[in-house]
Amino acid sequence: MSQKKLFVLILAVAAALSAAFVVYAQAPQGQAPAQGQRGDGQGRGARGEGRGRGGDAQRGGDARGGQAGGQRAAAPPQPMAIKQIKPGLYMVTGNGGNSTVRVTDQGVILVDTKNLGDQFYNELVALIKTVSPQPVKYAFATHVHQDHSGNMGRFVKAGAQVITHEGLKRNLEVGGADGKGYTSNAGKPEPPNLTYGKNKKIKLGNARAEAYHYASGHTGGDTIVYFPDVKVVSLGDEFTAAGPNCDYPMGGSILDWSKSLANVLKLNFDTAIPGHGNDPLTKADVITFQKRMDAIGKKAVELAKKGTPKEKIRAEIQAQVDMGNWQMANVVNDQRLDLFYDEVSKAK
Numbered sequence: 001m002s003q004k005k006l007f008v009l010i011l012a013v014a015a016a017l018s019a020a021f022v023v024y025a026q027a028p029q030g031q032a033p034a035q036g037q038r039g040d041g042q043g044r045g046a047r048g049e050g051r052g053r054g055g056d057a058q059r060g061g062d063a064r065g066g067q068a069g070g071q072r073a074a075a076p077p078q079p080m081a082i083k084q085i086k087p088g089l090y091m092v093t094g095n096g097g098n099s100t101v102r103v104t105d106q107g108v109i110l111v112d113t114k115n116l117g118d119q120f121y122n123e124l125v126a127l128i129k130t131v132s133p134q135p136v137k138y139a140f141a142t143h144v145h146q147d148h149s150g151n152m153g154r155f156v157k158a159g160a161q162v163i164t165h166e167g168l169k170r171n172l173e174v175g176g177a178d179g180k181g182y183t184s185n186a187g188k189p190e191p192p193n194l195t196y197g198k199n200k201k202i203k204l205g206n207a208r209a210e211a212y213h214y215a216s217g218h219t220g221g222d223t224i225v226y227f228p229d230v231k232v233v234s235l236g237d238e239f240t241a242a243g244p245n246c247d248y249p250m251g252g253s254i255l256d257w258s259k260s261l262a263n264v265l266k267l268n269f270d271t272a273i274p275g276h277g278n279d280p281l282t283k284a285d286v287i288t289f290q291k292r293m294d295a296i297g298k299k300a301v302e303l304a305k306k307g308t309p310k311e312k313i314r315a316e317i318q319a320q321v322d323m324g325n326w327q328m329a330n331v332v333n334d335q336r337l338d339l340f341y342d343e344v345s346k347a348k
Helices: 003-026 118-129 152-157 166-173 181-186 254-264 283-305 310-320 334-346
Strands: 081-086 089-093 099-104 107-111 136-140 161-165 194-196 199-204 207-212 224-227 232-234 271-273
Touching (some): 081 118, 089 118, 099 207, 099 224, 107 199, 118 152, 136 152, 136 199, 136 207, 152 161, 166 194, 194 199, 271 283, 283 310
Parallel strands (some): 107 136, 161 194, 232 271
Antiparallel strands (some): 081 089, 089 099, 199 207, 207 224
């Protein structure tokens, strides 16, 4: 082989090795692939209650809420899609928590504003425009995590009344929604321009929306939004297809969560929009969720009173409570175990 051919061959091999290294270096390190049916924000299948952790995984979050909580890198956001659930009411899945869109002849009522960023805001607005030419007049945020509250400020600037529970604003002030992963350069959500204490009711055109804060649950600033005319309730992460994840540093409470959902069940609805999951669920699903939360709380208090060590209490709950496909390590992750044990140990 001539020296010229040998030199060309060496260059080709070097180029191939370089390309392979670039592919390897760009691959997410230490990030589990999505195992669920769909990446739905908490990375689980819609009606099955736990089949992997793809999507915009919120589960396992750190003390500040937000995205993937530092245990693993956040996966890229799933594409948004909009579908009709009831006449005049739509659900937007993908790219963070689910949004609810209520169309009226005088404007749009929105629940949850998706992940923070101009791209995500513009995509959400464009999807809403496919079902209504009207602007968003009211936007609710169900809680502080930025996959639900991310674009509050953009809707304020667009002229909408953005409404949250006062607890969300407090959480935001202490850093409860700072962006992580693929939104880390976007900053954190801007505050709402209207807060409420116990409830806030609005009427727009031919529709009504009622916002309630019954008790702490997923966080201390949770809002549920009820649309009585179409019998739909939008629950944020107080109710998800994957199961609960309690953010204690943001005021969450396992014991109060079931009480909040017990009040939700007094409302006259037949359809529930979960915080994550690609499909709407039913009142029967909310009943099952609430019963499990109640059973977990009661068993935790019982075990704590018996002196069960903190390190063993989650395993004991898992073994003694019918939790379906839920995992106690997800309901209360390692970083929040101390706060969980403190709550159930002090319960009367």
